[in-house]
Amino acid sequence: MHDHPAFHSRFGGLWIDRADWRQQVTARHLNPAQAAQVEFFAENGFIIFEGAAAPEKVDAFRDRIMTSFREGNPDVRYQRHGSHVVQPLDGPADRLGVRIVDSFVPFQEALDLFSSPELLAFFQLIFDANPLLFQSLSFDQGSQQGLHQDTAYVVVDRPIELAACWIALEDVKPGAGELMYVPGSHRLPDWDFGSGNKHWDSMTDGAETHEKWARHLVQHAKQSPHGLQYFFPKKGDILVWHADLAHGGAPVIDPARTRQSLVGHFCPQGRTPHFFNTDPHLSTVRHHGPLAYCSQHYDLSRQARARAGRTPGSQRKQDGFLSSLAAFRNAMRNRSS
Template sequence: MKASGNQRPTMTYKKSAPPLTEEQIAHFDTHGYLVIDLGLDENFIAALLTKVESLYPDDRLQNPTAPARVQDAWKTVDEVRQLAVLPIALAALEQLFGRAALPFQTLNFPIGTRQLTHSDTIHFNSIPKGFMAGVWVALEDIDASNGPLQYYPGSHKLKEYTMQDFGLEPGYENYRHYETHIQALIEAQALTPEFGTIKQGQALIWHANLLHGGAAQTDLSRSRHSQVTHYYFENCTYYTPMNSRSDKPHFRNPFWIPATHDFDLPDVGRLAILRRIARSLGIKTA
């Protein structure tokens, strides 16, 4: 079983001095999450929000219940990229996982997600397992009424459930059935949720196997601006469990979010054409 993957970045990320105490590391190990203060400047946050706002759907203010998010805004909004590679976040992740963190995806939200409970290990995983994390940054104060993150402390210690564990075929078309099984698991385990009511500039780091989702947003007149960055870690192979079988992982070849603003994006269209040509010639590709 062989994967072709961008396993080592060509750039060097800046990291701060190790920011976490032994108590904070122990909290993460026990509960599967940790809240830290990133020390963000208010002007930086304001600039990020202003630039990302133009990327959201035009009608979102007329329909506050409609889902709205922007994936990988780091490609066009440099403040999003800067937040994804923030030295204190990278240093904290390295303390928690013992390997250098590699950011590969950003998601920006203007409102609460109301996303059903899941584990990120159904979307992203690694070989060896366990080297993936999410960092959710509050870009404004978040409380119980504007749609906080909902998570289940300690659930990261459960097994990593796959589609096959629930008798499901791989593929996003079966994801809603996965969500149903996860909800049944929560009820069977009598798990109790907590909520990410954190202040602007704070971040909640979660373990990939922590069960989490988006709580209801009861005040639809309010925003809930936030950014999620997903990270893998160095010296791993990466794959998508939702599209995998136990004997056939669906490998990923992440493009790491650049450490600096002067970068070139890969020519995805050209790569796709080359892969199709290779497959037509019987050459295996990722």
């Protein structure tokens, strides 16, 4: 791996990660609002856009999620907390303790949220390109995941050309397993897991170096003048964080409280998520306006072929069948209640 002296990290980064990023702000003739956003993000590793997600779009997405868990929806795929097994939502299920993966595939409402104008404009600003959404998670309860940096697990061909967002689907109160983060931690020196990569490989690097890294992040949080901060957003607020910002989920103190959220991971269009190499059949990219998206859990090429093979008549028949099926399910549910 060649060093990149113009960047904070030897793995390179976005233009805001260059040593001369302040000069870049001037050279790019950013307007005052853009310059202020870049300065805050480059120094702190995160930025908050208050009320950036329209309430009606938040409600539309939440309604789709609630209906899917109430009635079942095999197009939705989810994991239980602590499990890597992805399974279809074949029937009614409890939303608590699970997370939905890549909800932007079955629900356009998720794409609408990820296309919120302020969010999209900021990604375009720091990426110098339109964004590619390649992973998302939706939670009702906090994950309680310890402090970590996304670059250890979320892999693209240029490791630090990555950013993520957290969209609040409701007001979040203390004790709900709220998002926590350490401002400025995105400028920590690169951690060497042992293989020379930015990401951790459980097979080649082993568990010990991973545990040392996790303890290192906790120790830094204790020593940092910024300390550990917590995100208590209002519905519609969006937090964007840098690829290397140390963050996690606080402990759930009150199990009755939720922190409904939608998280997305993005890279510039033109970059390559790791699963493009391991599973080439999942490398299909589709577009929702300027936003591109792909998924490691859905074969978008197969979906496109299936849609192309449908005639208008067959689509109407399928829609009619699904409507009849939903009516039958509701009738049986009412009979049993």
